[in-house]
Structure formats: C-alpha cells, structure tokens
Amino acid sequence: MKDYIIDIEAEKSEILKRYRALLRACKSTLKKGDKKMIRMAFDMAVENHKDMRRKSGEPYIYHPIAVAQIAAEEIGLGTTSIVCALLHDVVEDTEISLEDIEREFGKKVTKIIDGLTKISGVFDANSSIQAENFRKMLLTLADDVRVILIKLADRLHNMRTMDFMPRDKQLKICSETVYLYAPLAHRLGLYSIKSELEDLSMKYMEPETYKFIATKLNEKKAERELFIKEFIGPINRILKELDLDASVLGRPKSIHSIWTKMKKKGIPFEEVYDLFAIRIILDSLPEQEKSDSWKAYSIVTDLYRPNPDRLRDWISSPKANGYESLHTTVMGPKGQWVEVQIRTQRMNEIAEKGFAAHWKYKESSSDSGLDQWVSKVRELLSNADSNALDFLDDFKMNLFSDEIFIFTPKGDLIQLPIEATALDFAFEIHSDVGAKCIGAKVNHKLVPLSYKLQNGDQVEVITSNKQAPKEDWLNFVVTAKAKAKIKSSLKEEKRKVAEDGKEILERKLKSLKITYNTDNILKLSYFFKLGSSQDVFYNVAKGLIDLKDLKEFAASEKVIEQKPTVESDNEQIQKLIKQVKTKDSDILLIGEDLQKIDYKLSNCCNPIPGDDVFGFVTVSDGIKIHRTNCPNATKLMSSYGYRIVKAKWTSQKQLAFLTGLRIKGIDEVGLISNLTQVISFDFKVNMRSITVDTEDGIFDGTIMIYVNDTHHLENLITKLKEVKGVSDVIRFDSDVENPLLKS
Numbered sequence: 133m134k135d136y137i138i139d140i141e142a143e144k145s146e147i148l149k150r151y152r153a154l155l156r157a158c159k160s161t162l163k164k165g166d167k168k169m170i171r172m173a174f175d176m177a178v179e180n181h182k183d184m185r186r187k188s189g190e191p192y193i194y195h196p197i198a199v200a201q202i203a204a205e206e207i208g209l210g211t212t213s214i215v216c217a218l219l220h221d222v223v224e225d226t227e228i229s230l231e232d233i234e235r236e237f238g239k240k241v242t243k244i245i246d247g248l249t250k251i252s253g254v255f256d257a258n259s260s261i262q263a264e265n266f267r268k269m270l271l272t273l274a275d276d277v278r279v280i281l282i283k284l285a286d287r288l289h290n291m292r293t294m295d296f297m298p299r300d301k302q303l304k305i306c307s308e309t310v311y312l313y314a315p316l317a318h319r320l321g322l323y324s325i326k327s328e329l330e331d332l333s334m335k336y337m338e339p340e341t342y343k344f345i346a347t348k349l350n351e352k353k354a355e356r357e358l359f360i361k362e363f364i365g366p367i368n369r370i371l372k373e374l375d376l377d378a379s380v381l382g383r384p385k386s387i388h389s390i391w392t393k394m395k396k397k398g399i400p401f402e403e404v405y406d407l408f409a410i411r412i413i414l415d416s417l418p419e420q421e422k423s424d425s426w427k428a429y430s431i432v433t434d435l436y437r438p439n440p441d442r443l444r445d446w447i448s449s450p451k452a453n454g455y456e457s458l459h460t461t462v463m464g465p466k467g468q469w470v471e472v473q474i475r476t477q478r479m480n481e482i483a484e485k486g487f488a489a490h491w492k493y494k495e496s497s498s499d500s501g502l503d504q505w506v507s508k509v510r511e512l513l514s515n516a517d518s519n520a521l522d523f524l525d526d527f528k529m530n531l532f533s534d535e536i537f538i539f540t541p542k543g544d545l546i547q548l549p550i551e552a553t554a555l556d557f558a559f560e561i562h563s564d565v566g567a568k569c570i571g572a573k574v575n576h577k578l579v580p581l582s583y584k585l586q587n588g589d590q591v592e593v594i595t596s597n598k599q600a601p602k603e604d605w606l607n608f609v610v611t612a613k614a615k616a617k618i619k620s621s622l623k624e625e626k627r628k629v630a631e632d633g634k635e636i637l638e639r640k641l642k643s644l645k646i647t648y649n650t651d652n653i654l655k656l657s658y659f660f661k662l663g664s665s666q667d668v669f670y671n672v673a674k675g676l677i678d679l680k681d682l683k684e685f686a687a688s689e690k691v692i693e694q695k696p697t698v699e700s701d702n703e704q705i706q707k708l709i710k711q712v713k714t715k716d717s718d719i720l721l722i723g724e725d726l727q728k729i730d731y732k733l734s735n736c737c738n739p740i741p742g743d744d745v746f747g748f749v750t751v752s753d754g755i756k757i758h759r760t761n762c763p764n765a766t767k768l769m770s771s772y773g774y775r776i777v778k779a780k781w782t783s784q785k786q787l788a789f790l791t792g793l794r795i796k797g798i799d800e801v802g803l804i805s806n807l808t809q810v811i812s813f814d815f816k817v818n819m820r821s822i823t824v825d826t827e828d829g830i831f832d833g834t835i836m837i838y839v840n841d842t843h844h845l846e847n848l849i850t851k852l853k854e855v856k857g858v859s860d861v862i863r864f865d866s867d868v869e870n871p872l873l874k875s
Contacts, residue, residue: 158211161208383473414475788818
C-alpha cells in the first residue's frame with residue numbers, strides 16, 4: 133500500500149512538472165489573466181481525468197498536457213487554444229458538459245471544444261459516415277481553423293505514444309494519418325508535423341524498412357556532418373563579408389521522404405544522394421527580404437554550379453499554404469547534388485508553424501494564399517455532392533495536392549492542382565465560362581479541353597453560346613468546382629428530358645390500356661432495373677424504352693408484383709463481417725480447411741504466406757486478403773475501417789502463390805538462361821510469364837512466379853542477385869486493380 137501511495141505522489145509531482153513546462157512554452161504569448169485561465173483549465177482537466185489511465189498505464193492527464201504543449205511549442209498557438217487543448221476530451225469522456233465549459237471559459241472556448249468533440253469520431257462507423265464526419269470537420273476549419281490545429285496536435289501525440297496499442301489498431305490509425313492528417317498538416321504549412329506523422333506511420337506500417345533506413349542514416353551520420361561542415365564553410369564566410377546576418381545549417385530528410393524517393397525512382401538507399409538539405413535563414417528587414425534572398429542565392433551559385441532545372445522560386449509566387457522560400461540544387465565539392473533552401477526568419481517561422489504563423493504576420497504580408505485556400509474549402513463544401521465518398525476524394529485531389537501556377541491572357545495568376553486541364557481552368561475563371569468552353573489556346577497554340585496544363589502556361593479560353601456540359605467532361609476534369617458544376621448542369625438537362633419522357637410514357641401506357649399511376653411507375657423501375665422514376669422517364673424520352681419493351685412489361689405484370697427478395701449489399705457485408713467477428717479468435721485464419729468463409733487473395737498486391745495481411749469485406753468477392761503495405765491498403769483502412777477484419781496465415785500444405793519480380797542489370801550473353809536456370813531448376817519454381825526489355829545494354833525484366841511463402845521468395849531473390857550481370861531484384865505488386873470496384 134505504501135508503494136502505491138509513493139507512486140501517486142510521484143505522478144502528482146510529474147504532472148506539475150509537465151504543467152510548468154507547458155507554461156514556459158507559452159510564456160511569450162501570455163497576456164494579463166491568461167495564466168489564471170490556463171490554470172483553471174488545467175485544474176478542471178486534472179480533476180475530471182483523475183481516475184482515467186492510458187493504455188500504457190500512465191495517468192490520462194499526461195495526454196491533454198502534451199497536446200497543449202504541442203499546440204504552444206510546435207504550432208505556436210495562443211492561450212485560447214492551450215485551454216481548449218487541455219479540455220479537448222472532458223466533454224466526451226467525463227461528466228462535464230458544454231454548458232459547464234461556457235460558464236467557466238466563455239463562448240469562444242466552448243465553440244472550439246464543441247468542434248473537437250463533434251469530429252472525435254471522424255473515422256468511426258461506416259464509410260459514408262466517416263466521410264460525412266470529415267465534411268463536418270472541414271466546416272469547423274472554414275469557421276475556426278484552431279479546431280483542426282488542435283486535432284492535429286492530438287493526433288501527433290497519439291502517434292508518438294502508440295506502442296501499447298494492438299497491432300490492428302496501430303495499422304488503422306496509421307492509415308488514417310497518412311490518408312488525411314499528414315496531407316492536412318502539409319496543406320496548413322506544418323511541414324515538421326507532416327514529416328513526423330509520415331515517419332511515425334511508416335514506423336508501424338513498414339517497421340523493417342523504417343529500421344533499415346534509420347540504421348543506414350545513423351551509420352553515415354559522422355560522414356554527413358563532415359560534408360555539411362565543409363560545404364557551408366565558404367558560404368558563411370562570404371555572407372559575413374557582405375554583412376548579411378544569416379544562420380546556415382544542414383537539415384536531414386525524413387525517413388518517409390527517403391523511402392518515397394527510393395520507390396519512385398526504383399533505387400537502393402546507396403543511390404539516394406540528397407539525404408539532407410542546406411538551409412540558409414536570413415535576418416532581414418521586411419522590405420529587404422526578397423533582395424537579400426537573391427543575394428544569398430548568388431553567393432551559393434557562385435561557389436557551386438547550380439542545376440538549371442531545379443530552381444524553385446516560392447518567394448515571388450508563394451505556395452497556397454503560405455510557404456515562401458528559394459530552392460536550388462547545386463553540385464557539391466565531391467560530385468554530389470545538394471539541395472539549398474534560402475529564406476528569411478519570417479518565412480522560416482511560417483514554414484515551421486504554418487497557419488498560426490501566417491496569421492501573426494498577416495498584416496505585414498501581401499500573401500493571401502491561405503485565405504484563398506480556406507475560401508476554396510468553403511466553396512467545395514457548398515458544392516458538395518450528396519455522395520460523401522466522392523466528396524472525400526475530390527477534397528484530397530483539390531486541397532491536398534501540390535499546385536501549378538497558370539496565367540490568364542492579362543497576366544493574372546491562377547492556382548490549380550497538378551493534372552488540371554484547360555477545362556478546369558475555364559471553370560476556375562467562372563462557371564459560365566466553363567459551361568460554354570469549346571477549346572483553349574495554351575501559349576498561343578490551340579489545344580483540346582482535356583489538355584493537361586503545365587506550370588507557367590498562359591491560357592486563353594474559347595467559348596460558344598451553343599456549347600453545353602457533356603457527360604464525358606467528368607472523365608478529365610479534376611477540380612471539385614468543375615465536377616460540381618458539370619454534374620449540376622447534367623442533372624438539370626436530365627430533368628428537362630425526363631419531363632418530356634413523362635408525357636410520352638403516359639400516352640404509350642394509355643395505348644396499352646395500362647393505368648398511369650405511382651404503383652405502375654414503381655413496377656416499371658423494378659422491371660427495367662432503374663433506380664428512380666426519373667430514370668424511367670429519361671430512358672423513354674431517349675428511346676431506350678420503346679413500345680415493344682412496354683408490351684413485355686405488360687405481359688409479365690404478375691411477376692413484377694412480387695417484391696424483390698435479394699439481400700442488399702449492406703446486409704451481405706454485415707453477414708460476412710459477423711461470420712468472422714463473432715469467432716472466438718476474432719481473426720480470419722487463412723488456409724484453414726475448417727473455416728467455411730469465402731475469401732480470395734487480392735490481385736493488387738498478391739499476398740503470400742509470411743506477409744503481414746488483413747481482410748477486406750467486399751460484396752461480390754467475399755473477403756479479399758491484402759498485404760498491409762498494399763498500394764490500396766491506406767485508403768481501405770482509413771475510409772472503410774468497419775469492413776476490415778484481422779487475418780493471419782496458418783500452417784498449411786505447400787501451396788503455390790503468385791508474385792512478381794522485377795530484375796535489372798547489364799544485358800550479358802546468356803543472362804535469361806542463367807535466370808531461368810535458378811528459377812526453374814535450382815528452386816523448382818514455376819513461372820507464369822516473363823517480359824524482357826533491353827536498351828543500350830541495360831536489361832529490365834519482369835517475371836511472374838509461384839512461390840510457397842516469403843522465406844521461399846527471399847531465398848530466391850538472394851540467389852538471383854548472385855547471377856552475373858544482375859544489379860537488382862525487387863518484388864513488385866502486379867495486376868493492380870481498384871478493390872473498391874467490387875466493394
């Protein structure tokens with residue numbers, strides 16, 4: 133009993149220590165009365181969370197204090213946000229009500245905590261509800277961005293302390309983080325938080341790769357630091373000679389960004405040369421920021437030869453999230469490309485603390501990128517289609533993607549997402565311009581509506597009053613605004629056509645002596661498998677349902693009167709989930725003969741025994757088994773969490789599973805013969821197909837093979853790498869399909 137009391141006292145001491153650290157973090161923003169308000173919030177949180185503990189066994193109060201610390205220290209938020217961070221879980225998890233909060237802290241704090249409480253279940257229940265809740269979360273962003281910033285701080289701390297969560301929960305939380313929270317942090321300019329969220333997600337989703345890159349980075353740390361010291365020495369010297377007050381430092385790239393580059397370029401770690409970036413931060417007066425930045429650029433490029441294709445000027449044209457910086461890539465003293473970022477202290481604070489810093493500097497800055505972005509959020513919400521999942525995809529495409537800068541004929545600048553077309557540009561100018569667009573001139577050359585714009589293009593839109601939106605336009609526009617306006621126009625056009633169809637149908641039914649009433653129209657929609665009465669009228673107007681079809685309907689009227697008994701998609705899904713989730717183990721065992729549950733191995737990632745896997749419940753294909761690092765896994769886990777079931781391989785007979793290998797190397801004489809010797813004779817592995825391409829003496833081939841498990845595959849890869857001329861052998865995901873097409 134005595135030991136327990138000592139533990140309680142030690143915890144009380146630790147809580148106070150963390151509280152004092154929080155006060156130090158927000159000292160610079162404290163005004164009169166702020167400290168008292170923070171203390172009130174702290175006391176309320178401590179009192180109401182006193183009997184609660186985290187999965188790790190620690191007192192729950194550690195979490196809200198940590199969230200408040202991140203909000204203050206890493207995002208730069210003020211007192212109101214600190215109070216809200218301390219209280220962000222009390223309404224949901226304790227007896228405290230919003231009325232209690234308003235009585236103690238006022239309406240502003242209450243509104244933010246209400247927003248945080250409403251979005252706490254963003255990824256619960258089923259997919260459409262998840263998307264709908266995300267839409268609610270964005271409404272709070274358009275209203276008060278602090279709700280989202282505190283939510284990001286909350287997610288970051290949860291990710292930092294996830295070791296004690298079960299594996300399936302870790303994967304689900306990481307998928308949500310990569311799919312929505314990391315891009316949201318990026319879009320709000322919180323680069324360091326975005327990078328950490330991605331790194332932490334990778335740590336749990338791909339632990340072996342994460343450890344491999346972390347170990348490699350650590351091994352080269354001393355060598356890297358020496359290179360940086362030699363590289364920045366001459367820069368520092370000339371900066372001082374020109375009286376430019378600046379700090380120059382080396383910043384390591386995140387593990388996730390290194391892994392992304394390795395995958396994108398198909399290269400091993402040893403060939404990733406830009407493992408760090410040099411950052412020059414200038415202490416400049418507001419009116420001298422641009423000229424000082426270009427002076428620093430001149431110093432760097434006089435010392436080291438720049439790559440002319442790698443200059444990025446985000447000072448003249450800041451990113452949509454307010455990011456300003458000059459980026460260039462130069463050839464270092466040892467024949468190695470080095471990225472150099474040049475910015476002022478103001479720009480650096482905006483780059484580190486994003487939205488919060490933007491508002492701090494707003495009055496002295498002409499940049500309105502973030503204001504435009506929030507306006508786009510509002511516009512997207514007002515145009516939101518009834519299909520919540522389409523909305524979610526549109527949001528990711530338009531507001532999380534990098535942008536390109538396009539010029540109007542008069543030289544005005546328009547920001548659009550990458551992959552935007554000439555038609556997207558027309559709708560961005562005005563909805564009516566988009567609807568009447570028949571073509572465009574890009575850099576004075578005539579192009580079709582589907583032409584994909586490039587950064588810096590100048591675009592002139594050509595319109596005609598006879599033009600109207602077409603169905604196929606939806607296949608190539610990417611902006612949410614264009615999609616919403618096209619859909620709206622098509623619906624209106626369909627409604628007008630359906631009105632004519634209604635009159636035609638009434639006449640034709642009369643000639644067949646069939647009463648025109650609601651009951652018969654409903655029977656018609658069942659008979660022709662159409663979703664609504666409007667679809668029936670539309671098909672009649674377009675001639676897709678003619679008199680002959682209506683006679684068939686009349687002849688089978690008795691059949692129609694029987695209500696369909698087919699189970700709905702959702703009922704089928706729920707039945708399958710129940711089959712697995714009511715089992716004692718709560719895990720789908722792959723390969724068990726006794727298990728009478730229909731499952732298939734997914735073609736998009738070809739899982740084999742030994743892979744870390746999960747099950748995804750579909751309508752037509754039962755349960756599909758995916759690897760946890762499948763290209764589609766992130767979206768499935770984050771958007772359809774309720775349809776995910778745990779799965780694991782069991783000991784089973786030696787079966788063969790399809791997987792793919794990509795082999796690169798020098799095209800030696802007899803290379804293919806040597807490869808097939810290893811595969812077919814040494815390892816007795818069957819090949820389904822082999823595709824080979826050679827160019828200028830370089831061999832690049834793909835082989836689809838059947839293996840028993842990951843151990844079998846790893847041994848084969850090791851042996852293939854020993855074949856003379858082979859430089860790399862990589863497992864790849866083949867026959868990539870969209871698993872949602874059958875969901």
